[in-house]
Amino acid sequence: MNKLMALLCGILFGTGLMLSGLADPDKVIHFLNLSLLLTGEWDPSLMFVMSGALAVYLPTYLLVVKPRVLDNQGPLLDKQYHLPAKRAIDAPLLIGSVLFGLGWGMVGICPGPGIVNLAYFEPDIFLFVFAMVLGAYVGRQIHRSIPIAVNNA
Numbered sequence: 079m080n081k082l083m084a085l086l087c088g089i090l091f092g093t094g095l096m097l098s099g100l101a102d103p104d105k106v107i108h109f110l111n112l113s114l115l116l117t118g119e120w121d122p123s124l125m126f127v128m129s130g131a132l133a134v135y136l137p138t139y140l141l142v143v144k145p146r147v148l149d150n151q152g153p154l155l156d157k158q159y160h161l162p163a164k165r166a167i168d169a170p171l172l173i174g175s176v177l178f179g180l181g182w183g184m185v186g187i188c189p190g191p192g193i194v195n196l197a198y199f200e201p202d203i204f205l206f207v208f209a210m211v212l213g214a215y216v217g218r219q220i221h222r223s224i225p226i227a228v229n230n231a
Contacts, residue, residue, distance in 0.1 A: 079155065080155050080156070083155055091190065092190075092193075092194040092197075095190060095191050095194050096194060098124070098127040099123065099124065099127070100124060100127060100190075100191055101187075101190075101191035101194045101195055102186075103185060103186030103187050103191075104186065105121060105123075105124065105186075106124065106182070106186035106187070106191075107183075107186040108120070108121040109121050109122070109123070109124040109125070110182070110183050110186070143159065146159070147159050147161065170221065174217070177213075181213075185206065187203075187206055189210055192206050192207050192210055193207065
């Protein structure tokens with residue numbers, strides 16, 4: 079049952095990415111390129127997509143998820159929520175954020191849309207996903223080999 083729900087949620091998420099334009103690298107690049115504000119060519123439509131997502135999720139989190147977490151209740155299909163416990167803004171977070179932002183800004187694709195765009199069977203997308211998986215592996219190896227003080231406060 080859990081795997082079926084994961085599949086349905088993935089299909090729903092992917093469909094949303096495709097319909098909203100978040101899986102379109104050109105649209106994302108035009109959204110991220112704020113220099114287009116000066117020429118009047120900036121496309122703010124993705125801001126409405128992201129705002130819409132927050133408008134749906136924020137009340138759901140505050141009214142459903144957070145009270146259940148505080149009562150030590152899990153979601154419907156799991157024993158517990160898997161929320162991040164780490165709250166510190168540290169060097170690994172900052173370095174990872176910069177690298178993620180650079181990659182997203184250079185090609186207009188982040189991990190979710192990268193996976194969704196595999197459906198187009200384009201070699202560039204397969205190369206992106208391969209590089210993303212390789213980068214995740216390299217990042218994990220670096221994280222394991224370099225002792226980094228982690229503050230879980």
